[in-house]
Amino acid sequence: MAIIEVEHLTKEYRLGQLTKVGDTFKGIAARLRGRKPPERKAFKALDDVTFSVEEGEVVGIIGPNGAGKSTLLKILCGVTRPSWGNCIVGGKVAPLIEVGAGLVGDLTGRENIYLNGTILGLGRKEITSALGQIIEFAELEEFIDTPIKRYSSGMKVRLGFSIATTLKSEILIMDEVLAVGDMAFQRKCFDRMENLIKTEGRTILLVSHNMRQVERLCSRIVLLNNGRVIEDGNPKKVCDLYFEQSSKKIMGEYNVSGGQARNLRMTGEVILHSLSLLNEEGEESDAMRSGYPMVIQAWFDCDRHIESPEVVFGFHTPDLIYIASMDSARLMNKPNFREGKNLVQCVIPELPLIPGIYGLRVGVLDRYRREMFYGESIKTFSVLPGDIPVSKTAALGFIDIKHEWHINTNSVSLNDDVTSDTATESLAR
Amino acid sequence: MIAVIKELWTYRELMTTLAWKEIVVRYKQAYLGIGIAVLKPLLLTVIFTMVRSFVGIDTGKIPYPVLTFAALLPWTFFQESAAASVNSVVANAGLIKKIYFPRVIFPLTAVLTKFVELSIYFFLLALFMIWYRMAPSAHAVWVPFLLVYTALVSLTISLVGAALNVYYRDVGQMLPVGINLLMYASPVIYPLSLVHKKLIVQQAAGDWSHLLYTLYTLNPLAGIIDTFQAVMLRGDPPDFQVLWPGFVATLLLLPLSYAIFRRAEAYFADVI
Structure with missing residues (x-):
């Protein structure tokens, strides 16, 4: 039950001011003469909700x-x-x-x-x-x-x-x-x-x-x-x-090359020309599959030669919880940006995000870590279920951590880099 | 009628709590506390007594100050409770927009809280009567009935007033002014016996005299004040000739006023 x-x-509300006494009298007069009183515009706060x-x-x-x-x-x-x-x-x-x-x-x-x-x-x-x-x-x-x-x-x-x-x-x-x-x-x-x-x-x-x-x-x-x-x-x-x-509402009809888009910080030296996501088949798409390869591909427009810039791609949730960042700073020798168009690709072999909606942020810093371009939610994409069956509990969180299960077996073998004996023992038990 | 009372009975605890809240809030940060409440009828009594020393009003064998205070007692109760009650709905806008219980509880509670001040007026009246060495007669058993009747009269005005006040705040401002004027059409400054003498005995308005007198007594306060003075001071039984026109009017208008309130209350939260 x-x-x-x-x-x-x-539920309808009348728009505009509360009626003045005069209007009320006019309404009453109209009603007395058998006519409909002048209606104000109605606003439906609730519309056929079941x-x-x-x-x-x-x-x-x-x-x-x-x-x-x-x-x-x-x-x-x-x-x-x-x-x-x-x-x-x-x-x-x-x-x-x-x-x-x-x-x-x-x-x-x-x-x-x-x-x-x-x-x-x-x-x-x-x-x-x-x-x-x-x-x-x-x-x-x-x-x-x-x-x-x-x-x-x-x-x-x-x-x-x-x-x-x-x-x-x-x-x-x-x-x-x-x-x-x-x-x-x-x-x-x-x-x-x-x-x-x-x-x-x-x-x-x-x-x-x-x-x-x-x-x-x-x-x-x-x-x-x-x-x-x-x-x-x-x-x-x-x-x-x-x-x-x-x-979608936030993004509106956001145009990357427009340069005057909202929520962006840029010095003008580097402009994001286009940003696309490639799925495991190398096709451009807004829907990626969890656990499959994915490529983030960006074209940057530079107004001059830029030495060893640092590029950052990051994932965040639609409500701007940062999940992860991919930073080219980890490259030993960062290539330079030429004047004109430069292609940057970031390959993710196995996308670890669980199904849901995510946003992409992009940043470019010069070699002194001065920010030249930064923007959040530049692209929104969805992650579809991969091969791993999705249970209800698995849907909580953001990240699919790679793991194995050993239940009722004694075959846990840890990698050699675990050196502490006590840790090994306690885990083995 | 019985259904209404039954519904209200289930909310009695809420009403007492709200009434208690009203009273506590009213006097919490006032150092003179409830003492300030007695000033109004007391000052009016003083003023009227002074005025009377110029114009001369015949009050029979009863001293004017005590007679006028006995008139001001039900009158002030009526006036204060009606004024509080008219504004009670708007004053509780916060609650009205958030929680549902029958809205009629607000005006009702507002009237109930005024019984506190009323009890203090009674204490003062007792002092007056001791001073003038007077004692209430056995007819004083009518007093509780009179007070309930006064509360109902007050509700008759304030239910429709409170509902209108939600839509037009002018009502809350204008009603007390109107009620103030009504005081001069009630036997507060002068006793009813003067009106009676003028219209019935002297037939001052010719053929219209009886009609005018009935019209005068259509004001329930005329009957209430006169009866109160009769049973408390004069030792007479209530004069039903004076009481009935106002009583009938109240009996007819109260359900109407309540019905208007109930119709309007559905939209209080949207308009307030």
């Missing part, structure tokens, strides 16, 4: 700004009503739309716990019994009797998160709440979320722009764009689709 059922949900969430599911909702994520959550909590369509929620909802909703500055932390708890629909006794736990998790023992207007923003968020996740409610709705608090607390929140999901089996709806967290926490992801459901399913796949779309 689905705990949340959403059918053909549509999906359902089973009990215990953890569903991530992602999408660009203005996709309708928060509107959807608002309808689910009952804060606002849909223009059309149905929304059936079968359980007590703890909304966490922006942590700290309903925290009152003049009240102390303890008073706020009671206030927030009752707002979430709990009795005094239940709150009292959970009080210690909440304070402990929020790490606010010292400050719990201080008015929270004196709290730092991190403290408020910690308190809000702690209240909403400690008090029992069947459905937890979180809008961009993990992005706050210091690193240690984020880690703690993350663990708490995983705990809620695994041991308590609570249904959670999570909106976040932190793809890594969403991908890791959720069992399913819904991608919204312009109020419509674009994709709904496996986290990795949906995230990759979203990354692909965002990269």
Whole structure:
């Protein structure tokens, strides 16, 4: 039985200013005369959204700004009503739309716990019994009797998160709440979320722009764009689709030779003329295969002779996590660049990236390591599965590390360069 | 009607907590604390007493200050609760945009919190009555009914006011001004007996006198104030002749006001 059922949900907002009194009267007058009042342009924040969430599911909702994520959550909590369509929620909802909703500055932390708890629909006794736990998790023992207007923003968020996740409610709705608090607390929140999901089996709806967290926490992801459901399913796949779309948006119609493209730093001495990727068959392509050879091929235009430049190619994720760099600095004798066109090829015998979407960055330095050209996301490409079967767990991470398995055998042989006897012994055991 | 009360009953804990929050927040950083609340009716009593020394208002055997304070007690309660209630929805915009529970809880809670100040007014009234050596009669059992009635009158105005205020903030500014004017159409500065004498006994408006008197008593506050003075000070039973027009009006308008509020509340989060 689905705990949340959403059918053909549509939410329309009127664009422009709130009507002036005069306009309202004009509208009323028109209606009295049996005519339609002048309509303002409508904007569909949600457009025919249909999906359902089973009990215990953890569903991530992602999408660009203005996709309708928060509107959807608002309808689910009952804060606002849909223009059309149905929304059936079968359980007590703890909304966490922006942590700290309903925290009152003049009240102390303890008073706020009671206030927030009752707002979430709990009795005094239940709150009292959970009080210690909440304070402990929020790490606010010292400050719990201080008015929270004196709290730092991190403290408020910690308190809000702690209240909403400690008090029992069947459905937890979180809008961009993990992005706050210091690193240690984020880690703690993350663990708490995983705990809620695994041991308590609570249904959670999570909106976040932190793809890594969403991908890791959720069992399913819904991608919204312009109020419509674009994709709904496996986290990795949906995230990759979203990354692909965002990269396209970022890239626009980026033209390498244009020279005036965005996000580029260049001195003008060297210009990237063209960049292409060759697959294992030597054909130009934007889709590489994991574990197969690949060539990065670039043509650089130089306005003069450049002695021993250093070329860097690097892979990064669409959200700019650097994965690896290939640097020509490791060459003993770096060739010179001639005036005019120069071809640079970087051969990767076995592409170690796991399937997904990646970006390529390119840099050229002169021999004093002065930057002459640099750009990120210059090319976006996808990596397709190679020969290794892809299991669900293997899809986490970026790199496919070459390895072998020996299970229940004593035949582990380490290479000669491992000299430490104790290490060999412990491994052999 | 019963369904409404039932639904609200399930939210009683939330209402008490919100009311408690309101009161705590109101007086937390005020050093005079709740004492400041008593100033308003007290000052008005002083001013009216001074004015009365020029114009002369006949109050029978009851001293003017205590009579006027007894009028200001339900009046201030009505005025303050209506004003707070009208602004309660907008004041809680933060909550409204984020969490759902019946929105009617906000105006209701706003009225409830004013009972705190009301209890202080009662304490002052007791001081007045001790000073003038007066004692309430057995008819004072009507007082709780009067207070609930006053709260309902206040809600009748403020439910529709609070809903409108979400769309047009002018309402929140204008309503208190309007209510202030209503004070002169209520027997606060002068006792109702003067109106009665003028219209019913002297027939000052000719054939229209009875109609005008009924119109005057259509204002529920006229009945409330007069009855309060009657049972607390004069030792008379309530005069139902004065009470019923306002009571009927309230009974008719309150459901209407509530219905308007319920219709508007679905869009509060979008408009606020």
